[in-house]
Amino acid sequence: MTTERAAALLDVPRTNVPNMESGRSGISAERVRTLAGNYSCTDQALVEALAAMAAGREKGWWEAYKGQLRDGFLDIAEMEWHATRLRIAVTVHLPGLLQTEEHARAVFEAVIPRLSSDDIDVRVAHRIDRHQVLNRPDPPRLDVIVHEAALRMEFGGPAVARRQLERLLRISDGENVNLRVIPFKAGGFPGAGQSVVYAEAAVPRLDTVELDSTHGPEFIDDDAQLAKYRAQLDAAETVALDPPASRDFVQTLAHDL
Numbered sequence: 001m002t003t004e005r006a007a008a009l010l011d012v013p014r015t016n017v018p019n020m021e022s023g024r025s026g027i028s029a030e031r032v033r034t035l036a037g038n039y040s041c042t043d044q045a046l047v048e049a050l051a052a053m054a055a056g057r058e059k060g061w062w063e064a065y066k067g068q069l070r071d072g073f074l075d076i077a078e079m080e081w082h083a084t085r086l087r088i089a090v091t092v093h094l095p096g097l098l099q100t101e102e103h104a105r106a107v108f109e110a111v112i113p114r115l116s117s118d119d120i121d122v123r124v125a126h127r128i129d130r131h132q133v134l135n136r137p138d139p140p141r142l143d144v145i146v147h148e149a150a151l152r153m154e155f156g157g158p159a160v161a162r163r164q165l166e167r168l169l170r171i172s173d174g175e176n177v178n179l180r181v182i183p184f185k186a187g188g189f190p191g192a193g194q195s196v197v198y199a200e201a202a203v204p205r206l207d208t209v210e211l212d213s214t215h216g217p218e219f220i221d222d223d224a225q226l227a228k229y230r231a232q233l234d235a236a237e238t239v240a241l242d243p244p245a246s247r248d249f250v251q252t253l254a255h256d257l
Helices: 003-010 016-021 029-038 044-055 061-065 071-082 101-109 117-129 148-152 158-172 223-239 243-256
Strands: 085-090 141-147 177-182 196-200 208-211 218-220
Touching (some): 003 016, 003 029, 029 044, 061 117, 071 117, 071 196, 085 223, 101 117, 101 158, 141 148, 141 223, 148 177, 148 243, 177 223, 177 243, 208 223, 218 223
Parallel strands (some): 085 141, 141 177
Antiparallel strands (some): 085 196, 196 208, 208 218
């Protein structure tokens, strides 16, 4: 359907449609349903999930960082906030959601080109604010796979690393958190070279994968690619230690520091 035709059906100016579809302007739940009808969308679960997102679209805490950080940082926070389940697999860096403030600061101090002290302060504050999603009354389920390499990286030195591991143990004790460790002796596994965050939404059509890269986050929502990353995470779980053994593993590493 052309933009002109879609706008005519809604009785709005032509420019309103791309602004709504790209998220540059707000949209009501009723208009989402109208658009879905105009576009002959018959997936009612998807339509209602989108309508629910529109109905509850108040400004999130991340909006306070607009203009201070690139949009990708804000998108990560919004994706996490609306997820019903987060599946994370990392090999070198611990997930931002689980980092202590001093660990996060050490990570950002290692960025090339070097960041200013103000930029580091903003990035650290944003990363710590992301922890809110785990502390709210209805936190998403969190399944984390961490390679031993990430656990042994001493960002900030041994004392900072030990406190980071202790935080990891505290968080992994939560009912909604499953931590699995892949030890060095497990050998190779699918996705060993990537950090992956798979955010499950209310309906699978709205799932999103976020990949970390040197130039910023990349977001994927293609059905075939989503299936690939689900399979990759499933395979990584099969070579990881179970949650109790993983906690023992982390406890041993923290004790040795």
